[in-house]
Amino acid sequence: MKNLRSKIIKALIRVKAGAYSTLTLTEELVEIKDQRDKNLFTEIFYGVIRNEKYLDYIIEKFSNNKLTKLDTEVLMGLRIGLYQLFFLDRIPARAAIYETVEAVKELLSNRGAAAFTNGILRNIQRHPEKIKLPDRKQNLLKFLAIKYSYPEWLVKQFSDEYGPEQAEKILAAGNKRPEIFYRFNSLKMTKAEFLASLTKAEINYESTFIDSFYKLNNFANPAETEVFKQGAAYIQGIAAGLAALLLRPKPGMKILDLAAAPGGKTTHLAQLTSNQAQITALDLNPTRLELVRENILRLGAKQIKLIVADAANYQDQEQYDRILADLPCSGLGLIAAKPEIKWRKSQKQIKDMAELQHSILVNNIAKLKVNGQLLYSTCTLSKVENQLQIERLLSEYDNLELLDLKPIVNNLTNLNIKGNSKYLEILPGQFESEGFFYALIKKNGE
Numbered sequence: 373m374k375n376l377r378s379k380i381i382k383a384l385i386r387v388k389a390g391a392y393s394t395l396t397l398t399e400e401l402v403e404i405k406d407q408r409d410k411n412l413f414t415e416i417f418y419g420v421i422r423n424e425k426y427l428d429y430i431i432e433k434f435s436n437n438k439l440t441k442l443d444t445e446v447l448m449g450l451r452i453g454l455y456q457l458f459f460l461d462r463i464p465a466r467a468a469i470y471e472t473v474e475a476v477k478e479l480l481s482n483r484g485a486a487a488f489t490n491g492i493l494r495n496i497q498r499h500p501e502k503i504k505l506p507d508r509k510q511n512l513l514k515f516l517a518i519k520y521s522y523p524e525w526l527v528k529q530f531s532d533e534y535g536p537e538q539a540e541k542i543l544a545a546g547n548k549r550p551e552i553f554y555r556f557n558s559l560k561m562t563k564a565e566f567l568a569s570l571t572k573a574e575i576n577y578e579s580t581f582i583d584s585f586y587k588l589n590n591f592a593n594p595a596e597t598e599v600f601k602q603g604a605a606y607i608q609g610i611a612a613g614l615a616a617l618l619l620r621p622k623p624g625m626k627i628l629d630l631a632a633a634p635g636g637k638t639t640h641l642a643q644l645t646s647n648q649a650q651i652t653a654l655d656l657n658p659t660r661l662e663l664v665r666e667n668i669l670r671l672g673a674k675q676i677k678l679i680v681a682d683a684a685n686y687q688d689q690e691q692y693d694r695i696l697a698d699l700p701c702s703g704l705g706l707i708a709a710k711p712e713i714k715w716r717k718s719q720k721q722i723k724d725m726a727e728l729q730h731s732i733l734v735n736n737i738a739k740l741k742v743n744g745q746l747l748y749s750t751c752t753l754s755k756v757e758n759q760l761q762i763e764r765l766l767s768e769y770d771n772l773e774l775l776d777l778k779p780i781v782n783n784l785t786n787l788n789i790k791g792n793s794k795y796l797e798i799l800p801g802q803f804e805s806e807g808f809f810y811a812l813i814k815k816n817g818e
């Protein structure tokens with residue numbers, strides 16, 4: 373297949389059928405040699421998933437056929453064509469349309485399909501004045517849903533829970549390309565060696581509010597560097613990087629990690645204790661637990677026992693100093709990195725997740741020592757999985773106390789968090805990061 377755009381169409385069809393965008397992209401990029409082609413592929417691929425609803429809204433205005441009646445290749449062709457016309461200024465309109473129509477020709481032998489794609493794209497290009505978004509004043513939710521391309525129920529949920537102004541910021545942040553960070557892994561080399569290696573490879577990096585985290589600027593292949601191969605770097609969102617820090621693990625402690633895969637936080641815990649803590653790491657999914665094993669090996673983490681288990685039923689007699697409950701969640705804080713999330717979640721799934729999280733917490737709270745601490749975290753933005761989840765737990769146990777995370781985070785990082793809440797909620801984009809929620813719970817004597 374010669375045409376880059378036909379590859380993009382095929383990749384988008386895979387994601388539509390349920391594949392993960394990140395994995396699909398990684399697999400596709402291996403086949404492409406030229407770095408500029410890789411960049412263009414990535415830009416159009418993610419751009420279309422992020423803006424799907426907005427693009428369809430426009431296509432619908434110019435098509436006499438219902439979108440559900442179109443061949444998938446044609447619909448994807450129209451989306452990528454339109455994305456290039458409206459979002460990429462470096463590709464001349466004629467070239468964008470020509471290449472897209474050629475891609476549709478390559479994928480479908482039926483000549484009508486290419487002619488149809490050509491006709492619609494040319495018409496849109498000639499008559500942009502026909503495109504009108506829903507009226508913002510008359511129907512704010514609908515306007516936001518189309519403009520930022522989110523399902524309307526999700527726009528409503530964000531707006532109900534955060535207010536319309538903050539909701540709009542959340543929606544916009546979810547459409548930005550996420551920043552890439554390296555966590556420096558001190559188990560493999562000194563920081564001076566690590567930084568020297570980045571400099572030698574001409575990688576442009578910046579310090580962040582966490583000592584061991586570095587932001588990579590305009591860098592496309594973070595998994596191919598020397599430091600990565602040597603295990604001195606782990607690619608991790610900076611908000612996720614707070615978890616192990618906030619748990620304040622010490623050498624000699626017994627730590628239970630209830631949902632560990634792919635192992636970002638497990639290996640961070642090992643790093644912070646110089647491999648001197650005893651960590652038990654669970655995950656329900658054996659394939660994903662293998663990723664933890666690979667990461668442990670690459671990063672040189674030690675003293676970690678891996679167990680395939682459902683944390684909602686897991687039994688052991690051990691008492692732990694620390695429990696990390698970085699639980700499965702609806703993932704609404706990760707939309708920038710995994711934009712298909714917004715099309716795959718439902719209100720029902722969010723409720724089901726909240727129930728699962730509750731059962732996992734209830735099943736494991738007895739394993740926490742008196743004076744031990746449990747850190748609850750999710751990468752989502754929904755009250756029922758976050759604040760309400762913790763309120764529910766605290767209402768059921770007299771001996772649990774919510775600790776204030778502000779002084780802890782302000783002490784361990786360069787952040788200066790203020791406010792009344794003892795929780796730590798990081799909104800997407802707030803610190804160039806993904807969205808995260810943290811609550812720290814201490815167990816008191818009976």
Ligand SMILES: C[S@@+](CC[C@H](N)C(=O)[O-])C[C@H]1O[C@@H](n2cnc3c(N)ncnc32)[C@H](O)[C@@H]1O
Pocket residue numbers: 612630631632633634635636637638654655656657660681682683684698699700701
């Ligand atoms: C948010 S991810 C964990 C990320 C991980 N802590 C890290 O930092 O790399 C949630 C994980 O929970 C696992 N999971 C889902 N249901 C589970 C259950 N009932 N018991 C244990 N693990 C579960 C999933 O397989 C997934 O790997």
